[in-house]
Amino acid sequence: MSLSLTLPAILLIPLIGVVAIALGAKPKATALGASVLNLIPGFLASGVVLRSGELLFGPDPIPAREVFPAKFILGLDGLSLSMLWLTLVVTLAAIGSARKGIKREKEYYICLLLIGLGALGAFLSVDLFYFFSFHEVALIPTFLLVGMWGHGDRSGAAWRMTLYLMLGSMVLLVGLIGLFLAMPETARSLDWRVLSETLKANPLSLGTQHGLAILLLIGFGTLVSLVPFHSWAPGGYASAPAPAAMLHAGVLKKFGLYGLIRVALPMVPDGWKEISWIVGLLLAGNILYLGLASLQQRDFRWLLGFSSAMHMGTVFLGLISGTLLGLAGAVTLMVGHGLSAALGFAVAGEISRRTGTSWMRDLGGLAKRTPQLWFYLVIAAMASIGLPGLANFAGEIMIFFGSWTAHPLLVGVAAWGVVLSAVAMLRAVRAMAFGPMSPAVEAEGVTDLHGLRETWPFALLTLALLLVGVIPLVVYGPARPVLERMVTP
């Protein structure tokens, strides 16, 4: 058996899960089973990548001149490896922490599996058509989850999300098609390996690159909640059911950043450099503007939404650093942010599920009442404010060092962002965890996370945060050769 079959297997297993649930299998057990089972091909494929650099599945891309240029080619290299594992781990945790006995349980779990499936497909696709389409596949169930199972102003939030993300996707699509069209007719391809090679040898004209870079920035940027295209994010995450927020903020949002690294950086490098001052301005907006706004949030889920959008600014700083260190930091922070955001939303979900509220004013004394939950709340808060030992810090410090020579002022902004997010997060922890118990927390029936059965998703995310934080090599090591090709002219 060829190990390249593990790649389609990674997509097939959740798909089988979806079908099985649709046919009447127990939703949670099936979804969980599929997510656990998916680790096996994940491990096998990773083994190959770690040994030989990459793993491919699908037809040979070279005779590209066909009626329909898109080809279903899956590939895994050192860069997509960390995204693959981020998705596998967060999906597992999200489904593990999802509730049973919810209304329309079947559809709920199908949606969750589909988000994971879409994200996996996007990260594994080598062909830009499938790369884009898989992401769309993952977006639809996200909207449905927010709209049908969300809290608060869920339909408004769902629609805002749909509008922004669809518009963003359309701009992105125009950009991708533009890229395809800009290639000389004989060299046209949708395979990003071919595209990168070709465009490295024969770069596009500066004007074309400039235009494409802007389209890609707006398209991918909207998906990553880059200011000013961010307004969907805080409210969307606040309204989303916890597992959906975990999957979107944790995994799917990284598609935009991954796309910029895969497409914008290697294919329109000069254009990207040209617009990096715009990116610099916008990312400062993310850090300062959203950071300040996050100070004023009264609902913990809104706070997480703002803080999650805010931290994207630091990743963008890594993307415009133009150094190997900065790029590697961006990838590490993507993983760290994915894990910490997932943990944060999981904790927020448990808090509001157990106490019936996520208003920080109405909470208080959680540390005494629910010590386990408090522990993971502190971990999530500390990860997000860049405590050493947890993944985010490793990413941040690589970005700071990598960007210092080119953008010292922006590094200053990002470092101040660390202070801002600490203020917001610690205020929240204090309001919710310290002091005497509030009526909502003291109410009968408020219980702590109980035993391994309820804590394992939290422990899993925590262990992953620690692993990447203590040994960041697991992320930047495999990605290094891929990123090196991008920074060496």
Add this chain to the structure above:
Amino acid sequence: MIAYAPYLILLLPLISAIVIRLFLYPFPRVAVPVSVAACLGSFLGSLLLLNAGTPAGGMAAPAVPWIELGGLKAGFGLVADPLARLMAALVTGVALLVHIYSLGYMAKDACRGRFFAELSLFVFSMLGIVFADNLVTMFIFWELVGLSSYLLIGFWHDRPAAGAAANKAFLVNRIGDFGFMLGILGAWSLFGTISFADLPSRAAAGAPFWAVTAVGLGLLCGCLGKSAQLPLHVWLPDSMEGPTPVSSLLHAATMVVAGVYMLIRVLPILEVSDVTMNTIAWIGALMTLLPALIACQQNDIKRILAYSTLSEIAYMVMAVGLNIPGPGMYHLVTHAFFKCLLFLAAGSAIHGCHDEQDIWKMGGLRKRMPFTFLVTWVGTLALAAIPPLSGFWSKDAIFAATSDRPGLAACSMLAGFFTSFFMLRMILVAFDGKPRTENAKHAHEGPPVMVVPMLILAVLSVFGGMFPVAEFLGMKPEHPHHAWTLWVSLIVAVAGFLPAHFLYRDVIKDPLHLALLQGKFYVDEFYQRVLVATQDGLGRLADAFEGWVVRGFLVRGSGVLARSAGQGLRLVQCGQVQFYAAVFILGVMGVIGWLLWKVAA
């Protein structure tokens, strides 16, 4: 073999913290001995290391790589030079005594498993700072120390003030770390290295003056936060909300002097610029005096000691600014002994009076707690630099270097006057006279586990000055002992006792009312009303704008958007979601496919 000792010393407390967190929270009877044993192991290891000679070619255990990429080489390399060895022995020694003391002090707390796990975490983090061989590693443990301080200050979760103080400590430190981080980045780009071993030669090789100054001031920010110096000193008095053993270990003896330790490590960078050095010296001189003034009008026994800590650390900071790290470290060591002792004695008084911290609600403890009274006097005399106690020798070494800097000498010697004043005030009010409350009437000494550590520290406070710290470090200053600094400082210090004696003998309430000092110069109020309010105001602005953009653009915005939004809502709500979703996906895919096909054809 001995090269691996730092790893062992460092990792034992970490293992203890992890094991207790994972398995032993429900079993404090097991958790507590585990933590104490780990600390004991680290202490014995540190003693071995202290006595071991350095093998030829230095002592280098292989560094554990962390990030090695694109010009950045940050690994967990441990350095075991005399400075690190001395500090490690001091930290683990004091920590061991505080662990033992806590056996008694925390005996009735149901959460003492967590308490000892967090203590172990602190010892680990602090030792990390001590052994770090480069700036990034130091920064990592620097932050972890911040975390353990946060957790330990907020140990009593149900006290709102503890939560507030924990936040304040962490956040004020974060502001300092902002500068520290930029300083590290600057040092890296200026000198091309973050390793303490390489920095001296690169710094001496010459770099633009203002760049070096900026880097030095950035690094100084880290010290101002961690060591609570002007203008970031506001968190330390509040941190007294934590349990007293924590105040004693973290916020008096070890953690707060990490800033000084760091400054000594980066001294080769600092000393290039006289602007940096003068800034450090003057911050130190001012900070010896201001907290000593504030302490004269405080009523909480721990806060009085906290302000005294601020003042004493400032002597060390000033010593760094005067480029005499030897006496600075000397004072760091003696201060650890007598200040830890004073805090443990205060804890004993608080414990004896059933958690009463207001000295005006104590009184008469001298008869009921004679041992505590005695060791408080020992600590006080050492703190006031009365010969032949330890504090005298170390402070004298610092004063000697101020002989040609009259401004610095005036500030720091005047501070000695007020130190004597407020310490005697504290003793007279808390221990003399008659008990003023029921709690004070029933005061009693603690169990032997609390008494023995105090006894050991009292002995060290008396004789600790005999350790030849500066010689051991090879940092003996060239300043000769100046007769005038010795006599003037001594006379000023003794003079401080007199007004306290006349003002506070047999009083039941404070005869002095100095609002400016009671209000701590209103620095907290200034920060709260100006800085925090500004930041929150900007936050409100951003939040309001955000709401306005969202609502304005999407709800009341263009008719098309609103209408399509309305339609969308109907789709979601009418239950045929799956159908519409399928149509949507197919539509998107169709459009894309068609476009691609057109292009290709």
